[in-house]
Amino acid sequence: MYEIVWEPIIWIISFVIITITVYIIRAIGRVDYRGGEEEKPFLSGMEAPKEKMHISASNVYWGFIDALKGYYNSMKKIHSGVINDYVSWFMLITAIIFISLFLYGVIK
Amino acid sequence: MNWLITHSPALLILLPLLSAFLMPLIDKISKKARNFFAVIIFIIVEILVIILALDILKNGMHVYAIGERNPLQTIPTQAVVPIRIVLQIDAMGIFMGIISATVCLSACIYSLAYIEEGRGKGKFYTLLLLILVGMLGMEFTGDIFNLFVFYEILSIASAALIVYSRKGEASEGAFKFLVISSISALFILFSVALFYGEYDLLNIAYLAKNIKYTHIDKIALALLVSAFAMKCGSVPMHFWCPDAYSVAPSSITATLVAGSQASLYALFRVCFTLYGLKLDSQLIGGILIIFGLLSMFVGVTMAIPQKDIKRLMAYHAISQTGYMLLGVGAGFYLLGKPEFEIYGIKAMEGGIFHIINHAMYKGLLFLTAGAIFYRLKTRNLNEMGGLAHTMKYTSVFFIIGALAIAGIPPFNGFASKLIIYESVYKISPILSIIAMLVSILTLASFVKVFYSAFMGPKIHDVREVPKSMLIGMGVLTFVIIFFGLFPQYIVNNLVNPAVMALAKQAGYLSAIGG
Numbered sequence: 023m024y025e026i027v028w029e030p031i032i033w034i035i036s037f038v039i040i041t042i043t044v045y046i047i048r049a050i051g052r053v054d055y056r057g058g059e060e061e062k063p064f065l066s067g068m069e070a071p072k073e074k075m076h077i078s079a080s081n082v083y084w085g086f087i088d089a090l091k092g093y094y095n096s097m098k099k100i101h102s103g104v105i106n107d108y109v110s111w112f113m114l115i116t117a118i119i120f121i122s123l124f125l126y127g128v129i130k
Numbered sequence: 131m132n133w134l135i136t137h138s139p140a141l142l143i144l145l146p147l148l149s150a151f152l153m154p155l156i157d158k159i160s161k162k163a164r165n166f167f168a169v170i171i172f173i174i175v176e177i178l179v180i181i182l183a184l185d186i187l188k189n190g191m192h193v194y195a196i197g198e199r200n201p202l203q204t205i206p207t208q209a210v211v212p213i214r215i216v217l218q219i220d221a222m223g224i225f226m227g228i229i230s231a232t233v234c235l236s237a238c239i240y241s242l243a244y245i246e247e248g249r250g251k252g253k254f255y256t257l258l259l260l261i262l263v264g265m266l267g268m269e270f271t272g273d274i275f276n277l278f279v280f281y282e283i284l285s286i287a288s289a290a291l292i293v294y295s296r297k298g299e300a301s302e303g304a305f306k307f308l309v310i311s312s313i314s315a316l317f318i319l320f321s322v323a324l325f326y327g328e329y330d331l332l333n334i335a336y337l338a339k340n341i342k343y344t345h346i347d348k349i350a351l352a353l354l355v356s357a358f359a360m361k362c363g364s365v366p367m368h369f370w371c372p373d374a375y376s377v378a379p380s381s382i383t384a385t386l387v388a389g390s391q392a393s394l395y396a397l398f399r400v401c402f403t404l405y406g407l408k409l410d411s412q413l414i415g416g417i418l419i420i421f422g423l424l425s426m427f428v429g430v431t432m433a434i435p436q437k438d439i440k441r442l443m444a445y446h447a448i449s450q451t452g453y454m455l456l457g458v459g460a461g462f463y464l465l466g467k468p469e470f471e472i473y474g475i476k477a478m479e480g481g482i483f484h485i486i487n488h489a490m491y492k493g494l495l496f497l498t499a500g501a502i503f504y505r506l507k508t509r510n511l512n513e514m515g516g517l518a519h520t521m522k523y524t525s526v527f528f529i530i531g532a533l534a535i536a537g538i539p540p541f542n543g544f545a546s547k548l549i550i551y552e553s554v555y556k557i558s559p560i561l562s563i564i565a566m567l568v569s570i571l572t573l574a575s576f577v578k579v580f581y582s583a584f585m586g587p588k589i590h591d592v593r594e595v596p597k598s599m600l601i602g603m604g605v606l607t608f609v610i611i612f613f614g615l616f617p618q619y620i621v622n623n624l625v626n627p628a629v630m631a632l633a634k635q636a637g638y639l640s641a642i643g644g
Contacts, residue, residue: 079511
């Protein structure tokens with residue numbers, strides 16, 4: 023039989039080694055490069071209140087959703103929230119399965 | 131011990147059923163006693179399932195005739211076919227039983243603090259026990275009429291718990307769930323009537339032996355496939371899922387996922403055991419693969435723009451069901467061909483392994499969403515932020531659940547997805563590419579949730595959730611990590627026997643005699 027090899031323990035050991043390596047590289051960096059102006063978010067020199075710095079969920083991936091506007095508009099139409107539509111889809115799929123079973127039998 | 135093992139199939143259904151009826155009475159006596167009683171019953175059911183599983187994996191299938199003096203005598207002396215309610219539990223059935231019992235146990239512990247007193251908590255546990263009865267009944271029955279009966283118990287109890295919050299949107303979600311479940315139940319009942327009219331039989335094994343794949347059988351097959359595919363949330367019959375999952379209490383959403391998987395099991399049982407090689411496995415396998423691909427893609431793309439955390443997770447539940455349909459559908463597509471032994475079984479292993487993995491991480495994710503709702507009283511992601519500052523354990527549980535669902539190693543989701551990717555690649559590389567793309571999008575959408583809910587400056591001054599809720603999440607987290615670290619152990623000892631039980635129809639048919 024076809025075998026799929028996956029050893030999570032080896033993966034974890036590799037992960038730990040990489041983490042330690044990254045930590046060592048970070049540790050040999052400049053110690054004084056912390057806590058200064060350079061850590062503040064760039065907002066054209068304006069001081070931003072901490073609470074306003076959080077980006078809400080609606081703004082995440084807006085570009086992706088905007089790029090696929092056509093797809094999402096059609097999907098919104100299908101997901102109407104109306105129970106009649108749900109039942110119609112259910113019936114339609116049952117009918118398709120039913121017809122395919124008969125047609126496949128005839129063609130075969 | 132032998133007595134317990136022999137009677138455990140019946141006990142596993144009767145114990146939660148009787149407890150459900152006792153629950154309102156105990157609720158009147160004492161609240162503490164009610165909580166203790168509920169937890170104890172779920173723990174006993176879990177232990178019984180494990181005992182039965184160990185015995186089935188060692189000694190093979192269990193058959194139990196309810197009401198017969200000798201429960202192993204499935205055919206009464208005055209009859210030639212089984213006429214009693216017969217439970218028939220093979221490795222696949224008990225595999226599903228483990229999932230149902232574990233998710234319900236976690237949901238019960240979690241609900242101790244999550245569900246408020248004074249809102250009919252006794253009724254809540256009554257219905258939760260009935261959900262467990264419905265699921266275990268569907269998974270253990272060897273009789274197609276009782277499959278319908280347990281399906282109805284599961285549907286009605288689930289609908290009653292979806293509306294538990296008694297808000298307008300909850301009523302709407304429950305109404306949609308109930309309407310669509312009732313129609314699908316009628317489809318199943320109509321199929322049962324067709325079988326009974328044609329063969330005078332209700333026992334699945336005997337039906338499978340006698341089935342001739344006539345036009346009547348084709349009608350029954352179409353009805354059964356669409357009914358169970360709808361109930362497991364397959365696209366394009368998934369519309370009820372986001373509406374119902376998002377409004378139910380979070381512990382119930384986790385059990386709704388397990389309930390959907392019981393329907394998925396019924397779908398596989400119908401295809402592999404009831405019809406087997408008598409039907410056009412390529413056609414039905416192809417239909418399952420198409421359902422799988424559509425569910426994966428539509429589920430994940432619809433999850434990305436969601437602002438309601440539970441609605442987003444509900445779409446992911448649909449997407450993940452697609453993986454299971456793809457894996458097992460690929461196996462069914464190859465049934466009866468030489469390739470089945472080479473990579474068809476592997477594809478099925480991936481699909482079946484993904485069922486248990488999904489139940490665990492999706493259950494966990496819904497519980498973390500519930501934990502957020504418990505403190506913030508909102509499901510809107512836009513109103514969240516910075517929760518990792520104070521809800522540290524919930525954050526860690528969420529990260530583990532999110533990484534598992536996205537298929538990131540070394541968590542359990544990766545283990546099952548890897549098997550699916552590699553095995554369905556042999557059928558068509560396109561299938562694997564779509565599956566991997568969906569995993570990437572899954573990760574992307576959970577990054578969105580993690581970023582908007584847990585990261586950022588501290589906005590809300592909230593505390594961590596109570597201990598019982600953390601324990602409920604902890605149980606599932608432990609399983610996720612364990613399954614992720616030792617996938618080969620789970621696949622060899624639990625998943626492979628389940629796959630073989632499903633794939634080898636003859637074993638199921640011969641166990642009942644005749």
